[in-house]
Amino acid sequence: MFVTIFLLLNKGIFRDIYAIIWSALLPVGLLVGLGLYTNESYFPQLLTGVLTLNVLFGAFNTSCIQMIQQRNQGVYKLIHVTPTSSLYFITILTLVRSFFTFVLTLLTLAVSILFFEWSISIFHFLILIVVLTLGNICFTALSIVTANFARHEGQGNMLTNLIAFPMLFTSEAFYSMDAAPSWLQYVAKCMPFSYLVDAVHHVIQGNNLDVSLVYALIITAFSLLFMMFASLTFNWNPGQQKLN
Amino acid sequence: MPIMIDVKNIVKRYGTKTVLNNISLQIKQGEVIAITGENGAGKSTLLDIILGIQKQESGTITYAPTSLQKQVGVQLQTTPFFPDLTAKENIQIFAAFYRMKLNPIQCEVSLSEFELQDVSHTLASKLSGGQKKKLAIAIATVYDPSVIFLDEPTASLDPKARIHIKQLSASLAKKGKTIMLTSHDMEEVSKLATRLLMLKNGRIVLDGAPEQLLEEHQKEDLESLYLSITGG
Numbered sequence: 001m002f003v004t005i006f007l008l009l010n011k012g013i014f015r016d017i018y019a020i021i022w023s024a025l026l027p028v029g030l031l032v033g034l035g036l037y038t039n040e041s042y043f044p045q046l047l048t049g050v051l052t053l054n055v056l057f058g059a060f061n062t063s064c065i066q067m068i069q070q071r072n073q074g075v076y077k078l079i080h081v082t083p084t085s086s087l088y089f090i091t092i093l094t095l096v097r098s099f100f101t102f103v104l105t106l107l108t109l110a111v112s113i114l115f116f117e118w119s120i121s122i123f124h125f126l127i128l129i130v131v132l133t134l135g136n137i138c139f140t141a142l143s144i145v146t147a148n149f150a151r152h153e154g155q156g157n158m159l160t161n162l163i164a165f166p167m168l169f170t171s172e173a174f175y176s177m178d179a180a181p182s183w184l185q186y187v188a189k190c191m192p193f194s195y196l197v198d199a200v201h202h203v204i205q206g207n208n209l210d211v212s213l214v215y216a217l218i219i220t221a222f223s224l225l226f227m228m229f230a231s232l233t234f235n236w237n238p239g240q241q242k243l244n
Numbered sequence: 245m246p247i248m249i250d251v252k253n254i255v256k257r258y259g260t261k262t263v264l265n266n267i268s269l270q271i272k273q274g275e276v277i278a279i280t281g282e283n284g285a286g287k288s289t290l291l292d293i294i295l296g297i298q299k300q301e302s303g304t305i306t307y308a309p310t311s312l313q314k315q316v317g318v319q320l321q322t323t324p325f326f327p328d329l330t331a332k333e334n335i336q337i338f339a340a341f342y343r344m345k346l347n348p349i350q351c352e353v354s355l356s357e358f359e360l361q362d363v364s365h366t367l368a369s370k371l372s373g374g375q376k377k378k379l380a381i382a383i384a385t386v387y388d389p390s391v392i393f394l395d396e397p398t399a400s401l402d403p404k405a406r407i408h409i410k411q412l413s414a415s416l417a418k419k420g421k422t423i424m425l426t427s428h429d430m431e432e433v434s435k436l437a438t439r440l441l442m443l444k445n446g447r448i449v450l451d452g453a454p455e456q457l458l459e460e461h462q463k464e465d466l467e468s469l470y471l472s473i474t475g476g
Contacts, residue, residue: 004340012328015367074324078383081295082341083314237297 002092009096023062023100027054027108035116047112048201049173054108055135056168056193058101061160064143067093068156071147072238080236087231090144094227097143098136105132121206128203131212134219135196141226142192148233167193172201192222245272247308248391248422249294254303256289256446263289264300265446271391276423278437280430282474285443287426288321291393294424315342317384317392321399321426323376327369331360331379334368338383346386358382358412374405381412392416394425398432410435430466440466442473449473 014020031050038046070076079089109128112118120128146163150156170177170188177185188194199215202208249271256264263286271277279287292298294305296313307313325334332351339346346354355361358378363371371379377397384392397413398406410432417423417436427433433440434454442450450457450473454466463469 001340001343001345004345005337008329008333008337008340009326011333012326015328070326073327074320074322075326077297078318078320078324078338079341080297081314081316081318082338083343084341237292 002088005092006096009092010099013096013100019062023058024104024107026057027051027104028111031108031111032115035112043116043118044204045174045201047108047118048197048204051105051108051132052135052171052173052193052197052200053168054104055101055132055139055196056164058104059097059136059139060143060146060164061157063093063097063140064147064150064156064160065153066097067144067147068150068153071235072152074238076236077238086234086236087227090141090227090230090234093144094137094140097140098133101136101140102129102133105129105136120204124203124206124209127209127212128200131196131199131203131216131219134216134223135200138192138196138219138223138226141223141230144230145226145233148230148235167191170194171197173197192219195219195222245274247271248273248312250304250306250308251294252304252306254290254293254305255301256286256293256298257301262446264293264443267303267443267446267448269441269448269451271422271424273390273422274420275439276417276437277425277439277441278433279424279426279441279443280428280433280470281443286446287443288395290443291395291424291426295393312391315387315389315391317387317389319377319380319384319392319394319397321395323380325368325376325379325383328367330365330367331355331371331375332364334379335383335386339386342387344387354382354386359408372405374401374408377401377405377409378412381409385416389421391422391424394423396426396428398427398429430470434466442470444473 027050030053031047034046035043142163143160146159147156150159170184170191171194177188195215195218199212199219202212247270251267251269254264254267255262267290279290281287289298293300295316295318296305326337329337332355335351335354336346352361355364358381360375360378360382363375368376368379381394381397384394394413398409401409413423413425413436425436437454440450440452440454440457441448458464458466458469461469461472463472
């Protein structure tokens, strides 16, 4: 049953051509647009920023809004009367949305390799995929938590911005935080996005993987925490959000 | 007839407004119960509470057996589907949520039973109102549940679609299914229901077989009875 639901939900997502185009435009456009004007030494930093930004906006912002839409249409209400548990459903949702963002990640990597002659060892490439997949799962789970607290898409948009932008600005996605005040660096350490950025950066630069592994474990811990919280606060029914 | 669902002393409030005030009823096997009442009388809220979709302030709902609660078929007023999946795929995915794997033949049978075979590959978002209602009932009955909840199955439909939905509901009743439906359509209620339940100001003001209620209140039809109770 799990596979049937997973495949059919993916089918639905990949039928929405406009959503795919718009979702792909951000990472690919950003990479090509900035990649043409940056020097070779900055490219790994740029690629780190683009890949992680794609996770943040694809897995977190977009997923959150789509979940609010589906819930408010009553789809989840109808699923609630079936024997499907919230944890089971959340796991499927997380994997489905993560898969979509994963495909966009592959597209971004393909553009990097084909147009910017960026190279990476097969081993590091596989590790990169694992780290980004963990990031996708983590931020999709966070998107479910956020969707549980939003009554409609407008609130969802506001909440995702409220969460995503501080994470983005306190991370080293596009610039170094070395000169930032120490309290801000401490805040960054509480954000799952910072660990994703650092893990991806280490892998892209071909560094020792010990650090990336530790960060990957931290991202996994955040994912489990968000999944648990998403399951506990899950709203099947429109109008029963936690911030009414 | 054995009791399948026992509803006891349900109270539900929205803010300071009491929508359901001490509602009790027993749903027996094979009954076709029509819940009627004015807009805002609490019909859909009562269904939601019985289904466990909404929580009540007090009171209990007991399913016999307990596993029955997750084995009921439901058609919601809003006909929600996955909009980017076809009619056939929606049936498949909801069957999977009920832990049932449909083979292509079962799927086709289910679609043709509701005259949806021609739109089986049409996206749910592109279906007409009548087709959406039919699909919703097809989904509610896809795994052959013994209890079916229909929330205003004929509302906002053209006469042809309305007649077809009524026929579908009648065929489900003939199969011996226990059905609980909400409706404003007194003709539908008189043809289908073995028991009529009317809500007013959060309380049950009528409960009984339609013929018996007509006799008790000395009315010729259910519409006159409805108007006399609601004060229309």
